Amino acid sequence: MQEKIDQYTAEINAFSPANADELEVFRIKFLGTKGLIKDLFEEFKAVGPEEKRVFGKVLNQFKQMAEAKYAELKDGLDSGLKAQDLSLDLTLPGDGFEVGSRHPLSLVRNEIIDIFKRLGFVVAEGPEIEDDWHNFSALNFPQEHPARDMQDTFFIRKGDGSDDIALRTHTSSVQVRMMENGKPPFRAIMPGRVYRNEAISARAHCFFHQVEGLYVDENVSFSDLKQTLFHFVQELYGEGTKVRFRPSYFPFTEPSAEMDISCTICKGDGCNMCKYTGWVEILGCGMVDPNVLENCGIDSKKYTGFAFGMGIERITNLKYVIRDLRLFSENDVRFLKQFQTDII
Numbered sequence: 001m002q003e004k005i006d007q008y009t010a011e012i013n014a015f016s017p018a019n020a021d022e023l024e025v026f027r028i029k030f031l032g033t034k035g036l037i038k039d040l041f042e043e044f045k046a047v048g049p050e051e052k053r054v055f056g057k058v059l060n061q062f063k064q065m066a067e068a069k070y071a072e073l074k075d076g077l078d079s080g081l082k083a084q085d086l087s088l089d090l091t092l093p094g095d096g097f098e099v100g101s102r103h104p105l106s107l108v109r110n111e112i113i114d115i116f117k118r119l120g121f122v123v124a125e126g127p128e129i130e131d132d133w134h135n136f137s138a139l140n141f142p143q144e145h146p147a148r149d150m151q152d153t154f155f156i157r158k159g160d161g162s163d164d165i166a167l168r169t170h171t172s173s174v175q176v177r178m179m180e181n182g183k184p185p186f187r188a189i190m191p192g193r194v195y196r197n198e199a200i201s202a203r204a205h206c207f208f209h210q211v212e213g214l215y216v217d218e219n220v221s222f223s224d225l226k227q228t229l230f231h232f233v234q235e236l237y238g239e240g241t242k243v244r245f246r247p248s249y250f251p252f253t254e255p256s257a258e259m260d261i262s263c264t265i266c267k268g269d270g271c272n273m274c275k276y277t278g279w280v281e282i283l284g285c286g287m288v289d290p291n292v293l294e295n296c297g298i299d300s301k302k303y304t305g306f307a308f309g310m311g312i313e314r315i316t317n318l319k320y321v322i323r324d325l326r327l328f329s330e331n332d333v334r335f336l337k338q339f340q341t342d343i344i
């Protein structure tokens, strides 16, 4: 028995596994339930009482030695594996991963917001499902007035048959909500989605996005409107972009105008984006009609204001030369990826 113990001890001391599999073979051989140490304990049962005293101790020490060796080798292998992980070539390129990007309309909306924020405008929002008052009546569109036909509206018929609820046709409705719920001065821009009952084509869509602007205070004049919008255009499209105002009509402004800018594509020389005129229209604007101020509970003798409204799609088309409105809502990643930015 002593011979065997000496032999096994030598074997155990000399053992050095190359991997976890070899260590497992070692464990089964010596420490397993049918292993050599178990056999020794079986043999031990048969020896005489005199030898038992001597070998009991020796055998137990041998078993502890074998277990300690196993534990030590296992630890060594585990940390060796970790060391191996760390020895990976860290200069290898990592697996690429796709970073999302902002939608071009969001990029342009954010840019518009930034420019107006720098001028002291706050951002306000309102509901997309509107009532007749906020979308039309308060904005000086009388019932049955033909101006209501300027915007093809999706009406929502309620259970009782009435249909004074609609998807808002413009963000001008948010002006009304703002003025009804506060006191002048107001200086806000109001971005949001609007809906019109139009057949979908490259040039028209049943929903699109607008940014409305409103500035109401004492002594606000048309020259404030012009300077504000002129500054906006220089910031958005670059210094030197020209602007011109053409008289127009909107029920909620008096006087009303449409603003054109020199074509951003051909710089005014003429191209098919500007239909060879050198100018492109980007927004409607005007002085808030006193009727609108009064409808919202604001003293039109004391306060004046200007308002403007622009389509974000139009502004984006001119910035990125996009010619088909449908691209904005088709979610084709080949289109969207072209606007990848660092700003996530």
Ligand code: DAH
Pocket (backbone or CB within 6 Å): 169, 170, 171, 172, 212, 213, 250, 252, 253, 283, 284, 285, 286, 307, 308, 309, 310
């Ligand atoms: N609401 C108009 C539209 O959707 C745009 C507009 C024109 C807004 C003139 C205004 C404005 O605030 O003053 O066509």
